[in-house]
Every structure is written in structure tokens, then in C-alpha cells.
Amino acid sequence: MTPSTRKKPERRTNPLSRERIVDAAIDLLDTAGESGLTFRALSERLATGPGAIYWHVAGKSELLAAATARVVSIALATGKAGQPGAIHDVALGLFDAIEKHPWLAPQITAQLSHNPTGPVTTRIFEDIGRQVSALDAPASSWFTATTALMHYILGAAGQNAANLARAHSLGPKADRSAYMDTVAGAWKQLSPEDYPFTRAVADHGLDHDDRAQFLAGIDLIIAGITAHPPAA
Numbered sequence: 001m002t003p004s005t006r007k008k009p010e011r012r013t014n015p016l017s018r019e020r021i022v023d024a025a026i027d028l029l030d031t032a033g034e035s036g037l038t039f040r041a042l043s044e045r046l047a048t049g050p051g052a053i054y055w056h057v058a059g060k061s062e063l064l065a066a067a068t069a070r071v072v073s074i075a076l077a078t079g080k081a082g083q084p085g086a087i088h089d090v091a092l093g094l095f096d097a098i099e100k101h102p103w104l105a106p107q108i109t110a111q112l113s114h115n116p117t118g119p120v121t122t123r124i125f126e127d128i129g130r131q132v133s134a135l136d137a138p139a140s141s142w143f144t145a146t147t148a149l150m151h152y153i154l155g156a157a158g159q160n161a162a163n164l165a166r167a168h169s170l171g172p173k174a175d176r177s178a179y180m181d182t183v184a185g186a187w188k189q190l191s192p193e194d195y196p197f198t199r200a201v202a203d204h205g206l207d208h209d210d211r212a213q214f215l216a217g218i219d220l221i222i223a224g225i226t227a228h229p230p231a232a
Contacts, residue, residue: 016048018056018066029103037063068107069119071097076127087131091153094124095211098157102165105158112154119197124150135222141229148230149221156189156217160210 009149024045028037037060039050046053057063076090099106111120129146137145167179187195187202 016052016056021046021053021056022063022066022070024103025063026071029067030101032102033227034064034106039158064107064118065115065118067112068104068111069123071104071119071121072108076123086134087128087149087222088215090127090131091149091215092211094153095157095160095214098154098161099164102161104152106162108154109158124154128153132225135226137225137229141225141231144230145221145225149218152217153222156214156225158216 002228020162024042025037028041028045032041039060040054042053042063043050066121072094075093077093098108108120111118115121125146128150129142132142132146132149133139135145164171169180184202187198190199191200
């Protein structure tokens with residue numbers, strides 16, 4: 001290849017910013033997972049050098065936190081306290097975001113554990129808490145009720161995402177239905193003496209709409225909060 005025909009490196013046309021870096025990081029996380037998020041890969045995607053990225057972001061941990069905060073912020077952009085169905089909007093926003101971004105659930109868990117005063121933890125707690133404070137329940141029950149709802153939402157959403165990931169890992173033609181059929185079949189083979197309930201619900205217990213079941217759990221918790229507020 002002569003110098004005149006050598007392909008020139010791609011040049012970015014837009015000024016580099018922290019926002020562009022975070023957006024590119026989210027794209028990389030979605031396609032390659034956490035292990036694929038490297039500053040080299042990010043540099044190639046942004047057509048810049050690692051030094052320019054380090055000017056805006058100190059390291060991978062900060063980048064993961066920023067990407068998590070961005071996705072959570074977008075997920076919680078809908079729903080207003082006091083309006084009918086607002087708690088469903090908040091819950092489904094998180095549910096759908098965790099399903100769309102397989103890397104998100106463990107990152108939220110890490111933020112809850114290691115950075116309880118950070119933007120991710122406080123944003124989720126605030127938005128769920130606003131819905132709880134609009135319910136017919138005493139203020140003394142708000143903290144316990146909000147914590148219970150937050151744990152349910154994140155736990156159920158994370159499990160749903162894990163189920164989908166497991167189904168996809170079984171092969172290109174595998175889907176959720178095939179995976180759940182496998183689970184149901186295994187449950188039916190359990191000992192009737194040791195697992196009578198699990199065997200009894202093996203068919204209809206697994207044949208459900210994930211989102212509908214998720215919202216039913218939200219409604220059960222809300223019904224309990226308003227009927228029998230938890231102790232302070």
C-alpha cells in the first residue's frame with residue numbers, strides 16, 4: 001500500500017465531552033459487557049486518545065458509576081408522585097432498564113452497597129419514596145415501606161434479567177419460553193413428598209407474563225402498606 005492510498009485514521013467531528021464519553025461507555029457495556037469496557041476500546045469508538053478521556057474521567061470505576069447514573073436517571077424520568085399509576089411508572093422504568101442493559105443490575109447493587117449517599121442510591125430511594133409518601137400511610141412507616149419496595153423492584157428486575165440472560169446462553173434459538181419449560185419439567189420431577197407445592201404450580205406458576213407478575217407484586221406491597229402500615 002502506497003502512502004497515497006493508506007487509510008487515514010478516523011477523526012471525531014464533535015468536541016469530546018464527559019457526556020459523549022459516558023454515552024459511548026453505555027454502548028460498549030451493552031454490546032461487550034463490563035469486561036469489554038476498556039479505555040482502548042473507548043478511544044477507538046470516540047476516535048481519540050486515552051489521555052483525552054482521562055481528562056474527563058479518572059478511571060473505569062468512575063466511568064461505570066457515571067454510566068449507571070445516566071441509565072437510572074433516564075429510567076426514572078417518568079412518573080410523578082400522587083398521580084394514579086405513578087409507582088408503576090417508576091417500577092417499570094427500572095424493570096425495563098435492567099432488562100435492556102444486562103450489566104446494570106450488578107452495578108446498581110454495587111452502588112447501593114458501596115456508595116449509599118451517591119446519585120444512584122439516593123435517586124432511586126427518592127423517587128420510590130415520593131410514591132410511598134403519597135399513599136394513605138403514616139410518615140413513620142415511609143422508610144420501611146420504601147426500603148421494602150426498592151428491594152423488591154431491584155431484586156425482581158434483576159432476576160428477570162438473569163432469566164433472560166440464561167435463556168439466551170442456551171443457544172441462538174432458545175428463548176424465555178423454552179427456558180421456562182425446562183424449569184417446569186425439572187420441577188415436575190421433584191419428590192412429591194418433599195416438594196408438593198412446587199410440583200403443584202409447575203405448569204401455571206411458570207406460565208405468566210413477567211411484567212404483569214412484577215406489577216402484581218408492587219400492588220401486593222402497596223396494599224399491605226396502606227392496610228397495615230409497617231412499624232417504624
